Amino acid sequence: MQGRDVFYSSSITLVIPSAFSWYIICIYTFCNNNLCNYIFCIIFAAKKLKTGIMETPFIFGKIATEKNFTDREMETANLVQNFTSLINTIIISPRRWGKSSLVNKAAKLAMEKNNNLRICHIDLFNVRNEEHFYSLLAQKVIAATSSKWEEAVENAKSFFSHLVPKISIGTDPTNEVSIDFDWEDVKRNPDEVLDLAEKIAQKKGLKIVICVDEFQNIAEFTDPDYFQKKLRSHWQQHQSVAYCLYGSKRHMMMEVFTNSSKPFYKFGNLMFLNKIDTPYLVEFFNSRFEDTGKKINEEAANLIVELVDNHPYYAQQLAQQSWLRTNDVCTIEIVREAHAALVEQLSLLFVTITETLTTQQLNYLKALIAGEKAISSTDVMHRYQISSPTSVARSKAALIKNDILDNKAGEISFQDPIYAYWLKNEYFTK
Numbered sequence: 001m002q003g004r005d006v007f008y009s010s011s012i013t014l015v016i017p018s019a020f021s022w023y024i025i026c027i028y029t030f031c032n033n034n035l036c037n038y039i040f041c042i043i044f045a046a047k048k049l050k051t052g053i054m055e056t057p058f059i060f061g062k063i064a065t066e067k068n069f070t071d072r073e074m075e076t077a078n079l080v081q082n083f084t085s086l087i088n089t090i091i092i093s094p095r096r097w098g099k100s101s102l103v104n105k106a107a108k109l110a111m112e113k114n115n116n117l118r119i120c121h122i123d124l125f126n127v128r129n130e131e132h133f134y135s136l137l138a139q140k141v142i143a144a145t146s147s148k149w150e151e152a153v154e155n156a157k158s159f160f161s162h163l164v165p166k167i168s169i170g171t172d173p174t175n176e177v178s179i180d181f182d183w184e185d186v187k188r189n190p191d192e193v194l195d196l197a198e199k200i201a202q203k204k205g206l207k208i209v210i211c212v213d214e215f216q217n218i219a220e221f222t223d224p225d226y227f228q229k230k231l232r233s234h235w236q237q238h239q240s241v242a243y244c245l246y247g248s249k250r251h252m253m254m255e256v257f258t259n260s261s262k263p264f265y266k267f268g269n270l271m272f273l274n275k276i277d278t279p280y281l282v283e284f285f286n287s288r289f290e291d292t293g294k295k296i297n298e299e300a301a302n303l304i305v306e307l308v309d310n311h312p313y314y315a316q317q318l319a320q321q322s323w324l325r326t327n328d329v330c331t332i333e334i335v336r337e338a339h340a341a342l343v344e345q346l347s348l349l350f351v352t353i354t355e356t357l358t359t360q361q362l363n364y365l366k367a368l369i370a371g372e373k374a375i376s377s378t379d380v381m382h383r384y385q386i387s388s389p390t391s392v393a394r395s396k397a398a399l400i401k402n403d404i405l406d407n408k409a410g411e412i413s414f415q416d417p418i419y420a421y422w423l424k425n426e427y428f429t430k
Contacts, residue, residue: 057288058320072102075271079106083209083242084114088235088268091246092253094406094415096313097273099246103211110209117207120144120197124214124247130221131183134193137210138165139179141197145206159199162189194234201240211244216252228256228263236267243268250415251400251407275310278302285319289330294323296330303335309417318342343422350422353404360386364395368405368412369424 082089083106091099107119122140127133138156146152156165156179163185168178186193201208221227235243245267247253256264282301289296304322308314321338322330354362367375367384374380376389386392396412399405406415414420 056320056323057292058316058323072098072105072273072276075102075273076106076109078271079103079244080110080113082269083107083110083119083244084117084207086207086209086240086242088242089244089271090253090257090264090268091244091271091273092250092257093273094250095248095403096311097275098312099248099273100213102273103213103244103246107209107211114207116205117209118144120208120210122210122212124212124217127214127217128220130227131181131186133218133221134186134190135180138181138193138196141200141208141210142179145197145200145204145208159196159203160192163192190230191234194231195238197241198238206240208241209244210241212246214247215245216247216249216256219252219256225263232263232267249403251403276312276315278305278310281305281310281315288319289323289326292323294326294328294330296322296326297332300330300332300335303332307335307339307417307421309420311417314342314418343418343426346418347422347426350419350427353419354423354427356402357399357404358395360391361395361399364392365399365404365423366428368414369420369428 079089079091079102081087091103093099103121107121111117111119120140120143122136124133124136127136142152142156163181166180166182168180181193197208197210200206218224218227218231235241245257245264256262257267257270259265282298282305285296285301285304300322304315304318308318318335318338321342322335325334325338357365363384363386364375367380367386370384372380372384375384375386376392380386381388381392386395396405396407400407400412403415404419406413
């Protein structure tokens with residue numbers, strides 16, 4: 001068949017215009033040795049280009065680099081300066097505001113400026129105890145300061161005097177060396193791990209910055225205050241090592257670093273990330289659309305920013321959904337269609353979140369969405385069936401703790417603008 005690509009299987013025939021390149025994955029499920037009457041087919045399609053397959057110009061859900069990273073110029077410059085000057089830095093912002101992308105970019109630029117600088121990245125997302133923390137810290141520090149696995153093994157052996165590291169090397173020698181310790185030995189000699197980076201830096205004439213993501217997870221450790229005291233007592237003595245600490249639980253990070261009774265109070269420079277300004281996002285959308293031979297008009301670009309309330313993650317996601325629906329020029333109609341699809345896509349997640357909330361918390365959110373300012377007033381509480389001012393305070397505190405709301409200098413707002421939209425236009429209208 002001219003101009004067509006034909007794909008066959010035992011039960012289906014697909015006739016596809018040859019102007020497209022299709023990738024077909026069919027998963028057949030057998031029941032009692034017979035083919036069940038359903039087939040799951042995932043079809044990936046992309047237009048064929050002379051230069052190859054077109055990739056989406058917008059990135060979300062992973063670290064944004066190069067052209068996918070927008071704005072944050074001042075924050076990037078400040079962080080690069082802190083890295084090269086070995087100044088401890090704490091980055092605080094709500095979830096998915098681009099902290100990891102910012103750290104990644106600043107780290108790359110800082111190492112380009114100083115050949116003796118090493119950046120060590122540690123993610124505590126799945127770390128729930130001290131034992132795992134020590135092993136991961138040692139492993140990442142050695143990996144960041146070793147050019148090859150033989151050097152990593154030698155470092156692992158030579159920089160410990162009381163600890164005997166258990167070293168594992170995978171089948172691929174280019175991968176990191178895995179390091180573990182006997183926990184009882186570590187409990188007796190934690191200094192060797194906590195001071196490892198400083199010892200390596202001094203011995204090799206290096207500067208090291210240790211970037212720790214999801215740092216707030218140390219609050220889940222056994223006796224977290226004692227552990228934090230132990231960390232700070234060592235880290236504040238380091239002269240050749242600095243620390244960049246950040247995490248996705250804003251309220252927990254605030255508690256750790258701004259509470260004067262906590263060990264990490266005034267540990268370093270506090271950097272609060274703000275939303276990306278509208279002009280930067282609009283310029284970014286225009287540039288990325290043009291890079292792929294498409295355009296977006298000014299009204300559409302501004303509408304994307306408005307619908308996601310300048311949220312960096314959602315700005316990329318809604319822009320991508322709009323771009324996918326655009327043949328030539330993206331219009332406000334396309335953006336609204338993409339936004340409706342995004343809300344629908346996330347609705348099941350939002351239902352799950354909402355089912356965990358109490359009636360009083362939902363009443364508080366309804367009042368907040370309606371724009372009420374004095375929610376503790378008698379009139380507002382009566383209108384939204386809120387039982388008391390105490391209930392208002394409890395609901396607000398719980399919603400902030402669960403990362404549904406954000407409290408910035410007393411201003412309460414939703415962390416997720418799409419969830420706020422769904423509540424206002426879907427949930428509370430029923």
